[in-house]
Amino acid sequence: MTTTNISALTNEIRQRIQEARQRVSALHAELPRWELVVWTAGNVSERVYVSETNKPSNDDVFVIKPSGVNYENLTPDSMVVCNLNGDLLEGNYSPSSDTAAHAYVYRNMPEVGGVVHTHSTYATAWAARGEEIPCVLTMMADEFGGPIPVGPFAIIGDNSIGRGIVETLRKSRSPAVLMQNHGPFTIGKDAKAAVKAAVMVEEVARTVQIARQDGEIIPIPQESIDRLYDRYQNVYGQ
Numbered sequence: 001m002t003t004t005n006i007s008a009l010t011n012e013i014r015q016r017i018q019e020a021r022q023r024v025s026a027l028h029a030e031l032p033r034w035e036l037v038v039w040t041a042g043n044v045s046e047r048v049y050v051s052e053t054n055k056p057s058n059d060d061v062f063v064i065k066p067s068g069v070n071y072e073n074l075t076p077d078s079m080v081v082c083n084l085n086g087d088l089l090e091g092n093y094s095p096s097s098d099t100a101a102h103a104y105v106y107r108n109m110p111e112v113g114g115v116v117h118t119h120s121t122y123a124t125a126w127a128a129r130g131e132e133i134p135c136v137l138t139m140m141a142d143e144f145g146g147p148i149p150v151g152p153f154a155i156i157g158d159n160s161i162g163r164g165i166v167e168t169l170r171k172s173r174s175p176a177v178l179m180q181n182h183g184p185f186t187i188g189k190d191a192k193a194a195v196k197a198a199v200m201v202e203e204v205a206r207t208v209q210i211a212r213q214d215g216e217i218i219p220i221p222q223e224s225i226d227r228l229y230d231r232y233q234n235v236y237g238q
Helices: 011-028 099-108 121-129 138-144 160-169 191-213 222-234
Strands: 043-048 061-064 080-083 088-090 114-117 176-179 183-188
Touching: 011 043, 011 061, 011 191, 043 099, 043 191, 061 099, 080 099, 099 114, 099 160, 099 183, 114 191, 121 176, 121 183, 121 191, 138 191, 138 222, 160 176, 160 183, 176 191, 183 191
Parallel strands: none
Antiparallel strands: 043 061, 043 114, 061 080, 080 088, 114 183, 176 183
C-alpha cells in the first residue's frame, strides 16, 4: 500500500477532495432526516480517485465523518481525509471509529466509491437476530437483487468488520449487509448511492417485519427476482 502524500497532489485532485467534502457533509444530513441514526452514530464516506484517469488505485483517499461530532455541527471543513490504510491525512478531528471498516472495503472492492454505516432501527433489529431479510417485495428485487444478507459478528478494532462486509457482499448482488449484532453497512458507486441503499434497506426491513407480524410472507421466485433486477439496473430510468 502506497501512502499518499496529500500535499503533493495536483490542484485538480485537491479540488476533487474539496468537492467530496461538500458532498459527504451534505449527505450526512440525510441520515437523521430519514431517522437512520441517533446522536453521533453512523457515518458516510466517499472515495476520491487520485489518478489522472479517475480510476481506482491504491493511492486513492476517502473523505469520512469525524468521530463524536454532532450532526448539526458537521461542515465540509470538519470532514476528514484518510488514505486506504485508514490513516488520517487531513482534518482537525479524529476519523470515525468505523474508518478501518470503510478503508478495508475500499482496498478490497475497487468498484466501490461510497460506504455508509447506520444503526437504523428495523434493519438493526434483523441484524440482532442474525437473520437475512428475505426478498418478498419487488422493490427489493429491483434494488438488492435478492435477500439482504447477514455478515458475521465482529468487533471494532481491526479489519474484522471490513473483512466481514467484503466477504459477504462479494457473494451477493445486494449493496447492503446486516452485520450481526451491529447494524447495516451499504456500498455504492459513490456516497449518494450508498446513502440511497441505507434508506432503502431500512424501508424494506420495516415493511417485511410488519408484514411478517400479520401473517406468512410470500417469497418472490428467483426467476422473477432476476428479471426485475435486470430491468431496474439496466433499463429503468433515463
